[in-house]
Amino acid sequence: MKTALYTNLQKKIIVVTLVVSLAPLFILGAMMYYQFARIYTIYTGEEIKNRARSQAESVDLFLKERTAILSAMADTHSFEDITNEKNLAHIFNVMNSRAGAFVDLGVIDEQGIHRAYVGPYKLKGLNYYKQPWFAEVISRGVYISDVYLGFRQLPHFIIAVSRQEEDKLWILRATIDPAIFGQIVRSAQFGKTGDAYIVNEDSVFQTNSRFNGKILSECRIDTKLFGGHTTLIEKEDNGKKLLYAGSRLKNVKWLLIISQEPAEQMSGLMVARNIEILIIFAGILAIVIATVFTSRLTINRLKQADTRMNKLNAQLVQSDKLAALGKMAAGVAHEINNPLAVIMQKTGWMKDLLEEEEFKESENYEEYNDSINKIEEHAERAGKVIHNMLGYARKMEPHLEDVNINETINQTISLLNNYARNNNIEIRTELNDNLPVIASDQARLQQVFMNLISNAIDAIGKNGIINVNSKCKDSDVIIEIKDNGPGIPVEEQKKVFEPFFTTKQAGKGTGLGLWICYTIVEKLGGTLGLSSKTGKGTSITVKIPIVIPEKK
Ligand SMILES: Nc1ncnc2c1ncn2[C@@H]1O[C@H](COP(=O)(O)OP(=O)(O)O)[C@@H](O)[C@H]1O
Ligand SMILES: [Mg+2]
Incomplete structure (x- = not known):
């Protein structure tokens, strides 16, 4: 029963100590983790947004450069010069060596007839009058198209500029290599979950997306969700949280989108969290060991003290008992002492009487004498005991x-x-x-x-x-x-x-x-x-x- 009591007490000490010391540790850990996560989320969002913005800027620059060189070529050549295919081939070479990424180059007249062409496809002589871009170039002067299939039946987009030469209007048109363009856009994708692509106003992919679809297919993301210049939105996709940063281009009505699972971006946080958990666990372990050890020590001390006290108590009870018994015995001895003295005195007197003639002659003389001697002997013994006790009792000090x-x-x-x-x-x-x-x-x-x-x-x-x-x-x-x-x-x-x-x-x-x-x-x-x-x-x-x- 006593052992159960000690075990119970030890349990209580351990529980109380653990609760008191572990609670702050847990609270601290949770708070630290929460703060970490908050800062990291903000940081991750900002980082993706910045990436989208700078990537949109470089795509803009790419298009601006291509448009500028195309315009320069149109400015410096007459219709006659440029329809000479030898000249056109030379211009095409210059453009590709200065800027690159051009697939072909062609001159189209007012009627939409392809008058001169340099490139891998058989497009010379075709009439573009009914192509949607044709009207756009005529009306705007400079035009960058969306990606389309065209006569060649391959996804591509064009940059075209128009020139008025006296009463004649003509168009210089170049096709941009979709592979090179796609590569430039994709260079902004990051890690295992990152994606980077361009969609047009109607949510049609202008470059291949890594996860969401091929060029010219429909994109599921509503482009209207993205506001002015660069916007960050958060979307749940198949139970996974995804961050999207969209940045609008300046030269075309395109939207460059970068997406990323924040978990991947936050892998740094995970490492920090794991270290924190490790430290907390080490702390908990140390506290548990120390608690168990000290509580055991305390309980053992308590046990020892208890045993010592019990022993002392037993001794005290024993000496109390002996003292009480002693007092009683001394009291009884005192009471018996007086009758004993009377007995002794009377036996002495009886002995004297027996020596007289009349008793000596009695036939029971021997028996009387024996009895009296026995009485004397036993009374003497009793007297000795009493003497011992009284002698002791009297001289207590x-x-x-x-x-x-x-x-x-x-x-x-x-x-x-x-x-x-x-x-x-x-x-x-x-x-x-x-x-x-x-x-x-x-x-x-x-x-x-x-x-x-x-x-x-x-x-x-x-x-x-x-x-x-x-x-x-x-x-x-x-x-x-x-x-x-x-x-x-x-x-x-x-x-x-x-x-x-x-x-x-x-x-x-x-x-x-x-x-x-x-x-x-x-x-x-x-x-x-x-x-x-x-x-x-x-x-x-x-x-x-x-x-x-x-x-x-
Ligand atoms: N040295 C001893 N060895 C064995 N028994 C002892 C010894 N001393 C005391 N005792 C026991 O303790 C009892 C009480 O002793 P004590 O108080 O001196 O009374 P008493 O000697 O008159 O019997 C003895 O009767 C004996 O049984
Ligand atoms: Mg003795």
Whole structure:
């Protein structure tokens, strides 16, 4: 039950500590991550927008350059010069070496007839009068078309300029290589999820898109979503979030679109997040280990303190019990003392009476005499017990004097030595010469040693060894009396200090010896310890505090 209590307490300590210390860590982690993500999203959007803007600028520049060189050629040549195909081929070469990306070059007259042509297709002589771009060039002077199939049945777009020469109007027209143009646009795509393409006003692809469709196919994105110059929109596509940045071109009504999964752009954030998670986990681990360790330490300390307290409590209960028993015994002894005195006095008188003639002649004289002797004997024994108890009770307060412990032990042993030797018991001593002289009660200590050594002799009976040794430890003198007698069974060990507990035959033991020892030692401020093992022997330790006598 106690163990469950400790486990419960430990659990509570661990839970409380973990909650208190981990909560701020989690909050901090979440806050940091949120801020990171916010800044990164802003940064990612800005980055894609910038890319779209700068790419639109370079496409614009590309178209502007091509238009400029085409215009220059038309400006510097007459219709007659330019319809000469040798000249036209030369012009075409110059244009491609200065700017590049031109597929072919042709001159068309007022009626829409293709009068001269340089390029890979058979387009000379064709009539363009009905082509949508033709009217546009005539009306505007400069025109960049959307991508269309035309006579060649291949997707392409043209740049055309018109010139008025006296009463004649003619058109110089060049086709732009869609492959080169597409490559320039695509150079803005980034990573695994990036896409870059151009759509016209009607959402038709003007270049191939990586994921969304081929050139001239319909684009699913509504171009009206994109506002003025450069706009960023966010769209959900197949459950994936996509960022689109659209930038309008200046020379044509085209829209350059760059798209990107922000997750890819944010891979830097993912690394930062993983590091953060790692650090937090390491922190959690450290906290958990430290918590478990310290709580275990605390609980162990608590356990130790509890055990110590329980032991102390048991000792206290024991000494309280012994004191109460002692008081009661002394009271009873006092009450019995007076009747005993009367009995003794009366038996003496009866003995005297028996010596008179009339009783001596009685046939029961012997029996009377025996009985009176027995009464006397037993009353005397009772008197001895009472004397012991009263003698002790009367002189509760010890009388302090200079005591040499070793000398006291030796004196006691010399009193008992004869008795021991008769029973073939050897009393060995191992006394520390450096014991200080202490302020104590010599007669009482002698009484203690006497009782303990007699008990040892009684326990051994015949043939054995008693070891008596003394030493100093900390602030105590410790005297140990050890015998190799039969020992005391565990269940009796608690009772031996109680008054009247004896295992000896009636008439031999009073059961007061150890009780008196216990009480005397306690009065002297010391303790009495018992350690015994049946079959091995008994050891009794007397601990007396060192009290240095006052100088007289
Ligand atoms: N050294 C010892 N070895 C074994 N038993 C002992 C020893 N000392 C005391 N005892 C036991 O403790 C009991 C109580 O001892 P004590 O109080 O001196 O009373 P008594 O000697 O009159 O019996 C003894 O009867 C004996 O059973
Ligand atoms: Mg005894």
